Amino acid sequence: MKYNFSEIEKKWQAFWDTNKTFAANIDHTKPKYYVLDFFPYPSSDGLHVGHPEGYTATDIIARYKRMKGFNVLHPMGWDAFGLPAEQFAIKTGIHPRITTQKSIDNFKRQLKSIGLSIDWSREIATIDPKYYKWTQWIFIQLYKKGLAYQAEIPVNWCPELGTVLANEEVPEQIEKGFTVVRRPMKQWMLKITEYAERLLIDLDMLDWPESTKEMQRNWIGKSEGAKVFFPLKGFDESLEIFTTRPDTLWGATYMVLAPEHPLVDKITTAEHRTAVDIYKDTAKQKSDLERQALEKDKTGVFTGAYAVNPVNNEEIPIWISDYVLMGYGTGAIMSVPAHDERDWEFATKFHLPIVEVVKPAGNEKSDITKAAFCEEGIAVNSGFINGLKTEKAKKKTIEWLEEKGLGKGTVQYKLRDWLFSRQRFWGEPFPLIYLEDGTVKLLPEDVLPVMLPEVENYKTIGTGESPLAGISDWVNTTDPETGKPAKRETNTMPQWAGSCWYYLRFLDPDNDKELVNKEAEKYWMPVNLYLGGAEHAVLHLLYARFWHKVLFDLGYVSTREPFVRLFHQGMILGEDSNKMSKSRGNVVNPDDVINNYGADSLRLFEMFLGPLSATKPWSTKGIEGVYRFLNKIWRLVIDEEGNISKKIQEVKPEEDAERIMHRTIMNVTRDIEDMDMKFNTCVSELMIYVNEISRYDVIPAVLVNTLLKLLSPFAPHLAEELWSRLGNSATITFEKWPEYNPAKVQKNIVTVVGQINGKVRSKIEIELDQPDETVLEKMKQDEKIRSYIEGKQIVKEIVVKNKLVNIVVK
RNA sequence: GCCGCCAUGGCGGAAUUGGUAGACGCGCUAGACUCAAAAUCUAGUGAAGGCAACUUCGUAACGGUUCGAGUCCGUUUGGCGGUACCA
Incomplete structure (x- = not known):
């Protein structure tokens, strides 16, 4: 009898479904284990062979942990708002809900065909009003806590798409041929900066890849220094700057403001006005990208104004230049060309004085006429800090500044507030209205969710507003508390919103009274293992941590961090070792693989390819190896006629056989538990074991039982089938994971x-x-x-x- | 430029963490079965030399530590990921 994988797999998938084998319920008699995949966006293309890699890995862990006696939560849902469906709607007139639902159905069908042990009763989708009700509810809490505000800021506006784009979305859209311009718009912002320090410090308590933690640290970008006030000559006002090197104050020979700095217009003299205005205009038209990537050569103009250096009362000129960014610090710097590369470049180009105030310690030499000296050293030409090492010099300068009221020791973060609104139709509406006098009013929680209206026209309306603004029935509403006319906010939330908290909703997906039931939250949180690609290392993982901390402060969650352990799976490349893409024509569809070899082969091969974290190419030939392996197991247990092989007998294994069994249990267990998730060696251990025992004339039944248990997390369908054929009526899912005796291994x-x-x-x-x-x-x-x-x-x-x-x- | 990671047969990758390099699989070669093929099974498969037992070389390159290095240290080269005027 042949190994009929498609029949077997359909049978067991149906069995798991009808028996609700993987339904997770709170059970205080068992330790819990929450294993979660990154929230998938159900794209219309469906899965390619790279997707099942991570899902298989988490599934192996889930199935293994069940056998180890854990109560396992392994849910799945859909991050379903998103631009592609909306773009498709503009082109075809088909409602995004319809296309998105189709994509979800397809994704779900594909995931189910892999045989994942997911509790599908907990399935959620961000586009479901029952879900986004609570996304809106969280926004209300953020607003009430003063963490949401509106600001007029320059944004990346894409006229073709009719929306603002997040900085990280810009390069992708430009590549597609869209244009992106900077334009100031009133936007909703979230004060993630208020949590910068905690987001930084708490990284230390996480079992995450060091590289990802480091990326988050860099993104948060903490730097310690001082703010210093430079009095403006001829004005009763001071210019505030931030520096990490207050010890170099004596070397500040000029100041530079960002072109957008609010003081620029005020201080510019008549003589320099034209030049300054022209410079400002050019700077404004440049996108962030142009300003950063293309401009290596320093530009700038003199404003005609002077500031007074507080340490020596020297008058120094004030310039403007776009190498100073408005978004960081105060948008103004003191320039110390002798000890800062950028300032040195600028000063050299515009013939500004360069004064040395730090000398290298020891025998090193520096020549500030050739290059800036940016290291630490000994202060010179610096009044009362002369002779001090940089660290001490900094401290003493700050003390002095604070004493005189000229400055203050302070900390700066690179992290900026989160631009939280999009001019899109397909996103969560904000739960707020504008009253007639223009004031913003939060909607009461009991009117949630604010539903997305039905629309027929998805095109942008050309005013820079979302298509929602064109639906007057929806926009014009009344204040539910006073009955007075009001207008709705027509921006929607970015895609990140829904994915910021989905891991909490899985714990209690149908609750319409609260975000998540307290007991459920206490029992299941935190996520024990969170698995997904490294591409979200900063954004999603930082945003989600931020929201979690806010919810923690408000008492809705009990842990400081949501994801204790994080792992990034590597990419699976096409057979040509290039990234899989439609245009390259190297995409492998898991449906085809499953049709030809079955889901168990697909799962096993994805793991056998190499360590989970590695990037590795697919191989159409290679899968035949694991397919042969599964066939071999089938023939080991089932004979030609479809009966249990006569070789399998209820006898005690000999010493050699027993040793091999114990060694295999030991190695497979060790490699599953291994923090590096190297399931490739588990598969190879099982192959060695099967090669060994298939040589025997009589195979003790215990060897086969052990094999099936060890195999079941990896190839669950075949394991279930053979397990049941061997006369077991219950699923293998909850069988006890085999134990080994170290004494018997040697x-x-x-x-x-x-x-x-x-x-x-x-x-x-x-x-x-x-x-x-x-x-x-x-x-x-x-x-x-x-x-x-x-x-x-x-x-x-x-x-x-x-x-x-x-x-x-x- | 800066930060992080990586480099092992024709290919994907193993190597109990300093102790037999190349497990397992793919591919390839030969054989068995077959009218033939597929499937399956057996043997071989890092390179060079030798009839052979064997010998020499070999983990990107060079150097170091050690009785012993793929593994530790230094330098260099190549690749991948992130970031980029953050004062």
Whole structure:
């Protein structure tokens, strides 16, 4: 009888469904384990063979943990708002809900066909009003806590798409041929900066890839320094700057403002007005990208104004330049060309004075006429801090500034507030209205959700507003509390909103009274293992941490961090070692693989390809290896007629067989538990085991039972089928994971390697745990070894127990 | 430029963390079965030399530590990911 994978897989998927095998319920008698995949966006293209990699890995963990006695939560849902469906709607007139639902159905069908042990009763989608009700509810809490505000800021506006774009979305759209311009617009912002320090510090308590933590640290970008006030000559006002090197104040020979700095217009003299205005205009038209990537050469103009250096009362000129960014610090700097590369470049180009105030300590030399010296050193030409090392000099300067009221020690973060509104139709509406006098009013929680209206025209209305603004029935509403006319906010939330908290909703998906039931939250949180690609290392993972901390502060969640352990799976490339893409024509569809080889082969092969974290190419030939392996297991248990093989008998295994079994249990268990998620070696251990036992004329049943249990997380359908054919009526899902006896793993006779000067020359078989002297003696009697020592002087002898002997001769 | 990671046969990758390099699989070669093919099974498969037992070389390159290095240290080269005027 042949291994009919498609019949077997359909049968067991139906079995798991009808028996609700993977439904998770709170059970305080068991330890819980929450294993979660990154929230998938159900694209219309469906899955490619790269997707099942992570899903298979988490599924193996889920199934393994169940067998280890854990109560496992393994849910799945859809991050379903998003631009592609909306763009498709503009083109075709088909409602995004319809296309999105179709994509979801397809994704779900594909995921189910892989045989994932997901509790589908907890399925959620961000586009479901029952879900986005609570996304809106969270926004209300953010607003009430003062963490949401409106600001007029320059944004990346894409006229073709009719929306603002997040900075990270810009390069992708430009590549597609869209244009992006900067334009100031009134936008909703979230004060993530208020949580900067905690987001930074709490990284230390997370078991995350070091690289990802480092990226978040860099993104948050903490730097310590001082703010300093420079009085403006001729004005009763000061210019505030931030510096990380207050010790170089004496070397500040000019100031630079960002072109957008509010003081620029005020201080510019009539003589320089035209030049300054022209410069400002050019700067305004440049996108962030142009300003950063293309402009290596410094530009700038003099404003005609002067500031007074508070440490020496020298008057120094104030320039404007776009190398100073309005978004960081105060948008103004003191320029110390001797000790800052950018300032040095600028000063050299515009012939501004360069004054040395730090000398390298020790014998090093620096020449500030050739390049800036940016390291720490000893202060010179700097009044009362002369001779001090940088660290001390900084401290003393700050003390002095604080004493005189001229400045203050302070901390700056690179992290900026989160631009939280999009001019899109397909997103969560904001739960607020504008009253007639223009004031913003939160809607009461009991009117949630604010539903997306039905629309027929998805095109942008050309005013820079979302298509929602064109639906007057919806926009014009009344204040539910006063009955007075009001207008709705027509911006929607970005896609990140829904994915910021979905891991909480899985715990209690149908609750219409609260975000998540307290008991459920306490029982299931935090997520024990969170798995997904490295591309979300900063944004999603930072945003979600931010919301979680807010919810923690408000008492809605009990943990400071949502995801204790994070793992990034590597990418699966096309067979040509390029990224899989339609345009390259190298996309492999899992549906085809499942049709040809079955889901178990797909799962097993995805794991066998290499360590989970590695980027590795797909191989159409390679899958045949694991397919043969599964066939071999089938033939091991089932004979030609479809009966249980007569070789399998209820007998006690011999010592050798038993040892191999225990060794396999040990190695597979160790490699599943391994933090590096190297399931490729688990598969290879199982192959070795099967190769070994299929040689036997009589196969003790315990060897087969053990095999099926060890196999079941990896190839669950085949394991279930053979398990049931062997006469077990219950699913293998909750069978106890096999235990091994370390004493039975060791062989009584071990091979000890004989080395001469570190080179392997011979091997001897010897009893386990012999004293070193005995092993050495035996080794020396070995014919080959003897021929190498004869006539030589033995310098050193090294014995590694049960492993090797190395004799050093001269 | 800066930060992080990586480099092992024709290919994907193993190597108990300093102790037999190349497990397992793909591919390839030969054989068995077959009218033939597929499937399956057996043997071989890092390179060079030798009839052979064996010998020498070999983990990107060079150097170091060590009885012993794919593994640790230094330098260099190549690749991947992130970031980019953050004062």
